[in-house]
Amino acid sequence: MEGAVTAGVALDRFEGGRLAVVVSRLPYKCPAAPYEAAFLAEALLRRRGARDGTTIDIYTPEPYPMPTAGPILGDALTTMLAARGIALHPGRSVERIDSTAGELILTDGEHVGYDLLLGVPPHRAPEVLRSSGLAAENGFLPVDRENMATAAEHVFAVGDATAIPIAGGKFLPKAGLFAEAEADVVAANIAAELTGRSPSARFDGKGACFVELGDGKAAFAAGDFYDAEAPKIRLRRPGRHWHLAKVGFEKYWMSRWP
Ligand SMILES: Cc1cc2nc3c(=O)[nH]c(=O)nc-3n(C[C@H](O)[C@H](O)[C@H](O)COP(=O)(O)OP(=O)(O)OC[C@H]3O[C@@H](n4cnc5c(N)ncnc54)[C@H](O)[C@@H]3O)c2cc1C
Numbered sequence: 001m002e003g004a005v006t007a008g009v010a011l012d013r014f015e016g017g018r019l020a021v022v023v024s025r026l027p028y029k030c031p032a033a034p035y036e037a038a039f040l041a042e043a044l045l046r047r048r049g050a051r052d053g054t055t056i057d058i059y060t061p062e063p064y065p066m067p068t069a070g071p072i073l074g075d076a077l078t079t080m081l082a083a084r085g086i087a088l089h090p091g092r093s094v095e096r097i098d099s100t101a102g103e104l105i106l107t108d109g110e111h112v113g114y115d116l117l118l119g120v121p122p123h124r125a126p127e128v129l130r131s132s133g134l135a136a137e138n139g140f141l142p143v144d145r146e147n148m149a150t151a152a153e154h155v156f157a158v159g160d161a162t163a164i165p166i167a168g169g170k171f172l173p174k175a176g177l178f179a180e181a182e183a184d185v186v187a188a189n190i191a192a193e194l195t196g197r198s199p200s201a202r203f204d205g206k207g208a209c210f211v212e213l214g215d216g217k218a219a220f221a222a223g224d225f226y227d228a229e230a231p232k233i234r235l236r237r238p239g240r241h242w243h244l245a246k247v248g249f250e251k252y253w254m255s256r257w258p
Helices: 002-013 033-047 071-084 176-194 238-256
Strands: 017-023 052-061 086-090 095-096 103-106 111-113 116-120 207-213 215-224 232-239
Touching: 002 033, 002 116, 017 033, 033 052, 033 071, 033 086, 033 116, 033 207, 071 086, 071 232, 176 207, 207 232, 207 238, 215 238, 232 238
Parallel strands: 017 052, 017 116, 052 086
Antiparallel strands: 095 103, 103 111, 207 215, 215 232
Protein backbone atom coordinates (compact mmCIF):
# COMPACT_ATOMS: atom_id res chain seq x y z
CA MET A 1 0.00 0.00 0.00
CA GLU A 2 2.82 2.39 0.90
CA GLY A 3 4.48 1.81 -2.48
CA ALA A 4 1.21 2.29 -4.34
CA VAL A 5 0.52 5.60 -2.58
CA THR A 6 4.11 6.80 -3.22
CA ALA A 7 3.78 5.88 -6.90
CA GLY A 8 0.48 7.79 -7.12
CA VAL A 9 2.04 10.94 -5.64
CA ALA A 10 5.10 10.64 -7.93
CA LEU A 11 2.88 10.27 -11.00
CA ASP A 12 0.79 13.29 -9.98
CA ARG A 13 3.96 15.38 -9.73
CA PHE A 14 5.60 13.99 -12.87
CA GLU A 15 5.99 16.80 -15.40
CA GLY A 16 7.28 14.59 -18.20
CA GLY A 17 10.45 12.71 -19.05
CA ARG A 18 11.44 9.04 -19.19
CA LEU A 19 9.03 6.72 -17.38
CA ALA A 20 10.28 3.15 -16.98
CA VAL A 21 8.11 0.20 -15.92
CA VAL A 22 10.31 -2.68 -14.82
CA VAL A 23 9.64 -6.32 -14.00
CA SER A 24 12.72 -7.21 -12.01
CA ARG A 25 12.37 -10.97 -11.88
CA LEU A 26 9.96 -13.89 -12.34
CA PRO A 27 7.66 -15.04 -10.84
CA TYR A 28 5.69 -12.01 -9.66
CA LYS A 29 2.15 -11.43 -8.42
CA CYS A 30 -0.52 -10.73 -11.02
CA PRO A 31 0.84 -11.11 -14.57
CA ALA A 32 -1.22 -8.15 -15.84
CA ALA A 33 -0.15 -5.63 -13.19
CA PRO A 34 2.94 -4.01 -14.82
CA TYR A 35 1.09 -3.66 -18.14
CA GLU A 36 -1.92 -2.16 -16.37
CA ALA A 37 0.46 0.25 -14.61
CA ALA A 38 1.85 1.39 -17.97
CA PHE A 39 -1.63 1.80 -19.51
CA LEU A 40 -2.96 3.69 -16.49
CA ALA A 41 0.12 5.95 -16.26
CA GLU A 42 -0.13 6.72 -19.99
CA ALA A 43 -3.78 7.70 -19.69
CA LEU A 44 -3.15 9.77 -16.55
CA LEU A 45 -0.25 11.70 -18.10
CA ARG A 46 -2.22 12.29 -21.30
CA ARG A 47 -5.12 13.70 -19.27
CA ARG A 48 -2.75 16.00 -17.40
CA GLY A 49 -1.13 17.23 -20.63
CA ALA A 50 2.24 15.68 -19.69
CA ARG A 51 2.19 12.89 -22.25
CA ASP A 52 3.90 14.64 -25.18
CA GLY A 53 7.14 15.11 -23.27
CA THR A 54 7.11 11.57 -21.89
CA THR A 55 8.45 8.26 -23.13
CA ILE A 56 7.12 5.09 -21.52
CA ASP A 57 9.23 1.92 -21.69
CA ILE A 58 8.52 -1.52 -20.20
CA TYR A 59 11.49 -3.81 -19.46
CA THR A 60 10.63 -7.42 -18.63
CA PRO A 61 12.39 -10.82 -18.71
CA GLU A 62 9.13 -12.26 -20.14
CA PRO A 63 9.11 -13.14 -23.87
CA TYR A 64 5.79 -11.25 -24.25
CA PRO A 65 3.08 -9.91 -21.89
CA MET A 66 1.36 -12.48 -19.67
CA PRO A 67 3.14 -15.51 -21.21
CA THR A 68 1.17 -18.01 -19.12
CA ALA A 69 -1.92 -17.00 -21.08
CA GLY A 70 -0.22 -17.78 -24.41
CA PRO A 71 1.10 -15.90 -27.45
CA ILE A 72 -2.28 -14.83 -28.89
CA LEU A 73 -3.13 -12.85 -25.78
CA GLY A 74 0.48 -11.64 -25.58
CA ASP A 75 0.32 -10.36 -29.17
CA ALA A 76 -2.98 -8.60 -28.50
CA LEU A 77 -1.54 -6.77 -25.49
CA THR A 78 1.65 -5.92 -27.40
CA THR A 79 -0.47 -4.33 -30.16
CA MET A 80 -2.49 -2.35 -27.59
CA LEU A 81 0.72 -1.09 -25.94
CA ALA A 82 2.14 0.00 -29.31
CA ALA A 83 -1.10 1.80 -30.18
CA ARG A 84 -0.66 3.86 -27.02
CA GLY A 85 2.99 4.65 -27.78
CA ILE A 86 4.30 2.44 -24.97
CA ALA A 87 7.59 0.74 -25.92
CA LEU A 88 7.85 -2.89 -24.82
CA HIS A 89 11.29 -4.46 -24.31
CA PRO A 90 10.64 -8.19 -23.74
CA GLY A 91 13.41 -10.59 -22.77
CA ARG A 92 15.33 -7.75 -21.10
CA SER A 93 16.39 -8.28 -17.49
CA VAL A 94 17.62 -5.67 -15.06
CA GLU A 95 20.82 -6.54 -13.21
CA ARG A 96 20.66 -3.58 -10.83
CA ILE A 97 19.21 -0.12 -10.46
CA ASP A 98 21.36 2.97 -9.80
CA SER A 99 18.79 5.30 -8.28
CA THR A 100 21.35 8.09 -7.74
CA ALA A 101 22.22 8.24 -11.43
CA GLY A 102 18.65 7.31 -12.46
CA GLU A 103 19.82 4.32 -14.46
CA LEU A 104 18.77 0.73 -15.05
CA ILE A 105 21.76 -1.52 -15.66
CA LEU A 106 20.55 -4.42 -17.81
CA THR A 107 22.11 -7.88 -17.69
CA ASP A 108 23.55 -7.35 -21.19
CA GLY A 109 25.45 -4.32 -19.87
CA GLU A 110 23.25 -1.62 -21.43
CA HIS A 111 22.56 1.45 -19.24
CA VAL A 112 19.08 2.93 -19.59
CA GLY A 113 18.26 6.29 -18.04
CA TYR A 114 14.95 7.01 -16.35
CA ASP A 115 13.27 9.93 -14.58
CA LEU A 116 10.51 7.93 -12.90
CA LEU A 117 10.62 4.21 -12.22
CA LEU A 118 7.59 2.02 -11.52
CA GLY A 119 9.15 -1.29 -10.58
CA VAL A 120 7.92 -4.74 -9.63
CA PRO A 121 10.38 -5.77 -6.92
CA PRO A 122 11.89 -9.27 -6.78
CA HIS A 123 9.49 -11.70 -5.10
CA ARG A 124 10.68 -14.39 -2.74
CA ALA A 125 8.94 -16.85 -0.49
CA PRO A 126 8.84 -16.00 3.24
CA GLU A 127 11.51 -17.59 5.42
CA VAL A 128 8.87 -19.65 7.23
CA LEU A 129 8.18 -21.48 3.96
CA ARG A 130 11.80 -21.76 2.89
CA SER A 131 12.76 -23.41 6.17
CA SER A 132 9.63 -25.61 6.38
CA GLY A 133 11.20 -28.58 4.66
CA LEU A 134 8.22 -28.57 2.26
CA ALA A 135 9.46 -26.01 -0.24
CA ALA A 136 10.92 -26.49 -3.70
CA GLU A 137 14.31 -24.98 -4.51
CA ASN A 138 12.77 -21.58 -5.26
CA GLY A 139 11.16 -21.46 -1.80
CA PHE A 140 7.54 -21.95 -2.89
CA LEU A 141 5.48 -25.01 -1.99
CA PRO A 142 4.71 -27.82 -4.44
CA VAL A 143 1.13 -29.04 -3.88
CA ASP A 144 -1.34 -31.48 -5.39
CA ARG A 145 -2.89 -29.15 -7.97
CA GLU A 146 -6.45 -30.34 -7.29
CA ASN A 147 -6.66 -30.52 -3.50
CA MET A 148 -3.65 -28.36 -2.51
CA ALA A 149 -2.12 -31.03 -0.26
CA THR A 150 1.58 -30.53 0.52
CA ALA A 151 4.02 -33.38 1.12
CA ALA A 152 3.10 -33.32 4.83
CA GLU A 153 -0.10 -35.02 5.95
CA HIS A 154 -2.89 -32.58 6.87
CA VAL A 155 -0.86 -29.59 5.68
CA PHE A 156 -2.29 -27.63 2.74
CA ALA A 157 -1.05 -24.54 0.94
CA VAL A 158 -2.98 -22.04 -1.19
CA GLY A 159 -2.27 -18.89 -3.14
CA ASP A 160 1.02 -17.19 -3.83
CA ALA A 161 2.90 -19.55 -1.49
CA THR A 162 2.46 -22.41 -3.94
CA ALA A 163 4.28 -23.45 -7.12
CA ILE A 164 1.89 -25.36 -9.39
CA PRO A 165 3.32 -26.62 -12.70
CA ILE A 166 1.00 -26.38 -15.73
CA ALA A 167 1.45 -27.30 -19.40
CA GLY A 168 4.38 -25.87 -21.35
CA GLY A 169 6.79 -25.85 -18.41
CA LYS A 170 4.97 -22.89 -16.89
CA PHE A 171 3.48 -22.29 -13.43
CA LEU A 172 0.00 -21.21 -12.41
CA PRO A 173 0.10 -17.40 -12.08
CA LYS A 174 0.11 -15.84 -8.64
CA ALA A 175 -3.36 -14.28 -8.53
CA GLY A 176 -5.93 -13.57 -5.85
CA LEU A 177 -8.68 -15.29 -7.77
CA PHE A 178 -6.77 -18.58 -7.63
CA ALA A 179 -5.88 -18.08 -3.95
CA GLU A 180 -9.60 -17.70 -3.17
CA ALA A 181 -10.72 -20.71 -5.24
CA GLU A 182 -7.98 -22.90 -3.76
CA ALA A 183 -8.88 -21.79 -0.22
CA ASP A 184 -12.53 -22.71 -0.87
CA VAL A 185 -11.45 -26.21 -1.91
CA VAL A 186 -9.22 -26.74 1.12
CA ALA A 187 -11.86 -25.39 3.52
CA ALA A 188 -14.56 -27.62 2.02
CA ASN A 189 -12.33 -30.70 2.25
CA ILE A 190 -11.29 -30.03 5.85
CA ALA A 191 -14.95 -29.49 6.78
CA ALA A 192 -15.85 -32.75 5.01
CA GLU A 193 -13.18 -34.70 6.88
CA LEU A 194 -14.26 -33.26 10.22
CA THR A 195 -17.87 -34.25 9.59
CA GLY A 196 -17.13 -37.74 8.28
CA ARG A 197 -17.82 -37.00 4.60
CA SER A 198 -15.56 -37.67 1.63
CA PRO A 199 -13.23 -34.70 0.87
CA SER A 200 -14.21 -34.43 -2.79
CA ALA A 201 -13.75 -30.71 -3.61
CA ARG A 202 -11.28 -30.08 -6.45
CA PHE A 203 -9.63 -26.94 -7.82
CA ASP A 204 -10.11 -26.99 -11.62
CA GLY A 205 -7.53 -24.40 -12.70
CA LYS A 206 -10.13 -22.11 -14.27
CA GLY A 207 -9.59 -18.39 -13.80
CA ALA A 208 -10.09 -14.90 -15.13
CA CYS A 209 -8.68 -11.44 -14.77
CA PHE A 210 -9.49 -7.90 -15.78
CA VAL A 211 -6.78 -5.90 -17.54
CA GLU A 212 -7.13 -2.18 -16.84
CA LEU A 213 -6.34 -0.06 -19.90
CA GLY A 214 -6.96 3.47 -18.60
CA ASP A 215 -9.57 5.91 -19.97
CA GLY A 216 -12.21 3.98 -18.00
CA LYS A 217 -11.73 0.85 -20.11
CA ALA A 218 -10.55 -2.67 -19.39
CA ALA A 219 -10.15 -6.02 -21.13
CA PHE A 220 -11.06 -9.39 -19.66
CA ALA A 221 -9.13 -12.66 -20.00
CA ALA A 222 -10.63 -15.98 -18.91
CA GLY A 223 -10.02 -19.67 -19.44
CA ASP A 224 -8.61 -22.99 -18.31
CA PHE A 225 -5.06 -22.96 -16.96
CA TYR A 226 -5.06 -26.74 -16.39
CA ASP A 227 -5.63 -27.68 -20.06
CA ALA A 228 -3.23 -30.56 -20.81
CA GLU A 229 -1.87 -29.03 -24.05
CA ALA A 230 -1.53 -25.37 -23.07
CA PRO A 231 -3.60 -22.91 -21.02
CA LYS A 232 -6.66 -21.96 -23.09
CA ILE A 233 -7.23 -18.30 -22.33
CA ARG A 234 -9.44 -15.94 -24.31
CA LEU A 235 -9.13 -12.16 -24.27
CA ARG A 236 -12.48 -10.42 -24.61
CA ARG A 237 -12.84 -7.19 -26.56
CA PRO A 238 -11.87 -4.23 -24.34
CA GLY A 239 -14.51 -1.75 -23.30
CA ARG A 240 -16.04 0.34 -20.55
CA HIS A 241 -18.23 -2.56 -19.41
CA TRP A 242 -15.20 -4.60 -18.23
CA HIS A 243 -13.90 -1.64 -16.24
CA LEU A 244 -17.33 -1.23 -14.62
CA ALA A 245 -17.40 -4.97 -13.92
CA LYS A 246 -14.04 -4.67 -12.13
CA VAL A 247 -15.33 -1.77 -10.04
CA GLY A 248 -18.39 -3.87 -9.16
CA PHE A 249 -16.18 -6.84 -8.30
CA GLU A 250 -14.11 -4.66 -5.98
CA LYS A 251 -17.23 -3.27 -4.28
CA TYR A 252 -18.51 -6.82 -3.76
CA TRP A 253 -15.24 -7.81 -2.07
CA MET A 254 -15.08 -4.71 0.10
CA SER A 255 -18.67 -5.34 1.22
CA ARG A 256 -17.67 -8.81 2.42
CA TRP A 257 -15.34 -7.18 5.00
CA PRO A 258 -17.35 -4.17 6.21
C1 LIG B 1 -0.40 -4.57 -8.07
C2 LIG B 1 -1.11 -5.90 -7.94
C3 LIG B 1 -2.30 -6.10 -8.61
C4 LIG B 1 -2.96 -7.33 -8.51
N1 LIG B 1 -4.13 -7.49 -9.18
C5 LIG B 1 -4.77 -8.67 -9.11
C6 LIG B 1 -6.00 -8.86 -9.80
O1 LIG B 1 -6.50 -7.98 -10.48
N2 LIG B 1 -6.60 -10.08 -9.70
C7 LIG B 1 -6.08 -11.09 -8.96
O2 LIG B 1 -6.67 -12.17 -8.91
N3 LIG B 1 -4.91 -10.93 -8.27
C8 LIG B 1 -4.25 -9.76 -8.33
N4 LIG B 1 -3.07 -9.57 -7.65
C9 LIG B 1 -2.47 -10.73 -6.95
C10 LIG B 1 -3.07 -10.96 -5.57
O3 LIG B 1 -2.94 -9.79 -4.79
C11 LIG B 1 -2.32 -12.11 -4.89
O4 LIG B 1 -2.20 -13.21 -5.76
C12 LIG B 1 -3.07 -12.54 -3.64
O5 LIG B 1 -3.05 -11.50 -2.70
C13 LIG B 1 -2.47 -13.81 -3.04
O6 LIG B 1 -3.09 -14.08 -1.83
P1 LIG B 1 -2.32 -14.92 -0.73
O7 LIG B 1 -3.25 -14.97 0.43
O8 LIG B 1 -1.80 -16.18 -1.31
O9 LIG B 1 -1.01 -14.06 -0.38
P2 LIG B 1 -0.91 -12.60 0.25
O10 LIG B 1 -2.09 -11.75 -0.12
O11 LIG B 1 0.46 -12.12 -0.10
O12 LIG B 1 -1.03 -12.89 1.80
C14 LIG B 1 0.01 -13.51 2.51
C15 LIG B 1 0.02 -12.90 3.89
O13 LIG B 1 0.94 -13.63 4.72
C16 LIG B 1 1.63 -12.71 5.51
N5 LIG B 1 2.88 -13.35 5.96
C17 LIG B 1 4.01 -13.56 5.28
N6 LIG B 1 4.92 -14.19 6.05
C18 LIG B 1 4.33 -14.38 7.24
C19 LIG B 1 4.76 -15.00 8.47
N7 LIG B 1 5.97 -15.50 8.61
N8 LIG B 1 3.89 -15.01 9.50
C20 LIG B 1 2.63 -14.50 9.38
N9 LIG B 1 2.19 -13.91 8.25
C21 LIG B 1 3.02 -13.86 7.20
C22 LIG B 1 1.85 -11.52 4.59
O14 LIG B 1 2.13 -10.34 5.32
C23 LIG B 1 0.50 -11.44 3.87
O15 LIG B 1 -0.43 -10.66 4.57
C24 LIG B 1 -2.40 -8.36 -7.72
C25 LIG B 1 -1.20 -8.14 -7.03
C26 LIG B 1 -0.55 -6.92 -7.15
C27 LIG B 1 0.74 -6.72 -6.40
